[in-house]
Amino acid sequence: MITLYFFDHESTTWQQRKLKALSDGFQFTSPIWIDLSEASSEEELHVMQKLAIAPTMLEDFTRQRHPPKFEAQDDFSLLILRGYADPDFSELTESAQVNVLFSRDILISKIQCHDPLLASQLQPQLAEKKNATVSDWVKQVILAVSASYLGKLLIFEDELSELEDVMLQKGDDELMSTMMRYRSVLRKVSRNLAYQKDIFAEASYEELHPMSKMFLSTDVRDFYEKFERLHSMTDMYYDQLSDLVDGYMSTTSHQINERMKVLTMVSTIFIPLTFIAGIYGMNFANMPELMYKNGYFIALIVMFFVGLGSLIWFKFKNWW
Structure with a gap:
């Protein structure tokens, strides 16, 4: 209309x-x-x-x-x-x-x-x-x-x-x-x-x-x-x-990077520890270290100092 x-x-x-x-x-x-x-x-x-x-x-x-x-x-x-x-x-x-x-x-x-x-x-x-x-x-x-x-x-x-x-x-x-x-x-x-x-x-x-x-x-x-x-x-x-x-x-993105940095540091610490554990977890018969009486404790101490050394290095580099 x-x-x-x-x-x-x-x-x-x-x-x-x-x-x-x-x-x-x-x-x-x-x-x-x-x-x-x-x-x-x-x-x-x-x-x-x-x-x-x-x-x-x-x-x-x-x-x-x-x-x-x-x-x-x-x-x-x-x-x-x-x-x-x-x-x-x-x-x-x-x-x-x-x-x-x-x-x-x-x-x-x-x-x-x-x-x-x-x-x-x-x-x-x-x-x-x-x-x-x-x-x-x-x-x-x-x-x-x-x-x-x-x-x-x-x-x-x-x-x-x-x-x-x-x-x-x-x-x-x-x-x-x-x-x-x-x-x-x-x-x-x-x-x-x-x-x-x-x-x-x-x-x-x-x-x-x-x-x-x-x-x-x-x-x-x-x-x-x-x-x-x-x-x-x-x-x-x-x-x-x-x-x-x-x-x-x-x-x-910054928050994600911070989380990734923490995960990266944790992974970096555990990679050598996993490597040590992996070596001594092999089932070979001729492994002299397996016969050591204190071999278990020595391995743990070495792994502890490797992890501690990694943390000290990260702190020295101001990564955390």
Whole structure:
């Protein structure tokens, strides 16, 4: 079902209509917001054809998953953004995708988000008894997308500090697994933010960029700075997790080496003792030492001093 919103100047209120199709001569006071979040593919196609949207933009807008991008053709511009819809960074189930097609008078939106609260925040806000412009709506959507990352990144900063303290005191494999999951999610988040940062970086540095027709240069610069800051924070947290993982791996390797050193020293001590015991355990008839009255005690004493000498040598070499 197509949902259409328009501002009625007589009642100074926003009006909402549910439509299956747009009539050939539909006339409403601008701005108009057409919400296709609940529309079928046939209804989407009908709206795009009625507004003469370019086929390439139509294909990108209707795709279920598409990397963030900006494209401008004729009177309409296409902006695809991705918000963060999960409660934390322990697992990334699916990003909130926001597709908006807009001109000076018309906004077409399609929001795919499994979090109802975030989905409502990503929609243009209709202020009661107050008209708005399409650029205001698009700006609200951009700011809502950036805010979906910022709040969770700030919370994660505290979690990361606690995780670092725990790892320094009593790190274990379970915490190691948690950090690996965090790293995997942050890598994907960083990729989404890099796409979105580049969109506004290009717009802020090109004077004739199509986005400059809809927004002030200060707004475009603000969009870029928000996503650049989010991208930097994500990379910084990813690097900190990598340092914790590397530190845990180094500590674990050091502990294994210490254990192996002890086992090696024990093996080194017992190898000559085993050699002596092996020789005198042979069943040859002509072994003169077997006839010695105190041979057993002599063998034990020799073995004792061999072991003691090995320990003294290890201590002299500072191996223990």
